[in-house]
Amino acid sequence: MHTLQAHKKTREMKTSPLITKEAMGNELISRNFGKRDEKMKLQTVTYSESNELFAVFKQYMMPTIDGAIGWDEDFQFDGFVENLKRDWFRWLIVRNEKAGLVCFRTIESRIHIHLLIVFHPFQRQGLARQFFRLIESKHKSKCLSLSSLKNNKIAIYMYTKYGFKVIAEDEHFYSFIKFNTNREVP
Numbered sequence: 001m002h003t004l005q006a007h008k009k010t011r012e013m014k015t016s017p018l019i020t021k022e023a024m025g026n027e028l029i030s031r032n033f034g035k036r037d038e039k040m041k042l043q044t045v046t047y048s049e050s051n052e053l054f055a056v057f058k059q060y061m062m063p064t065i066d067g068a069i070g071w072d073e074d075f076q077f078d079g080f081v082e083n084l085k086r087d088w089f090r091w092l093i094v095r096n097e098k099a100g101l102v103c104f105r106t107i108e109s110r111i112h113i114h115l116l117i118v119f120h121p122f123q124r125q126g127l128a129r130q131f132f133r134l135i136e137s138k139h140k141s142k143c144l145s146l147s148s149l150k151n152n153k154i155a156i157y158m159y160t161k162y163g164f165k166v167i168a169e170d171e172h173f174y175s176f177i178k179f180n181t182n183r184e185v186p
Helices: 003-012 047-070 074-084 127-138 153-161
Strands: 027-033 038-044 090-094 097-107 110-118 143-149 165-169 173-178
Touching: 038 127, 047 074, 047 097, 047 110, 047 143, 074 143, 090 127, 097 127, 110 127, 127 143, 127 153, 153 173
Parallel strands: 110 143
Antiparallel strands: 027 038, 038 090, 090 097, 097 110, 143 173, 165 173
């Protein structure tokens, strides 16, 4: 599909909260959500779900980006599809529902988190923390890195509370790193 056509189609799509029956590459972690023992899964984004990615990004990130640097739809879409590969994305699944979207990859000795979105009904339930713990447990020899717009105060609070430290900044962004406390010492 041509990029412009995909862009227009993405604008029209709405994200379904239900997962597909295709469950590839799932990882599990337990978390006590309320009184029930729930499992959080990371589920690979299928090719057929690719068009949902930018729609989710736009829905959750547009207010923050617009408040910091202004929202330019074409610029954001082009940067999204050119810089982020579908293989790096995973759905956060809780109770067989899409609870969020993450995008991460290995870069040298670290895991870089490009995007972490927890959907509104699932926020403030510890999913981001559980995601960080899962990644740290799977990649013991690697640290975590990410960046955040400076006006994203809730995210910055969460990152610093979990142990991320600011290592660089510019006019609009902080760059964070967290050394894995679960690191295996040779």
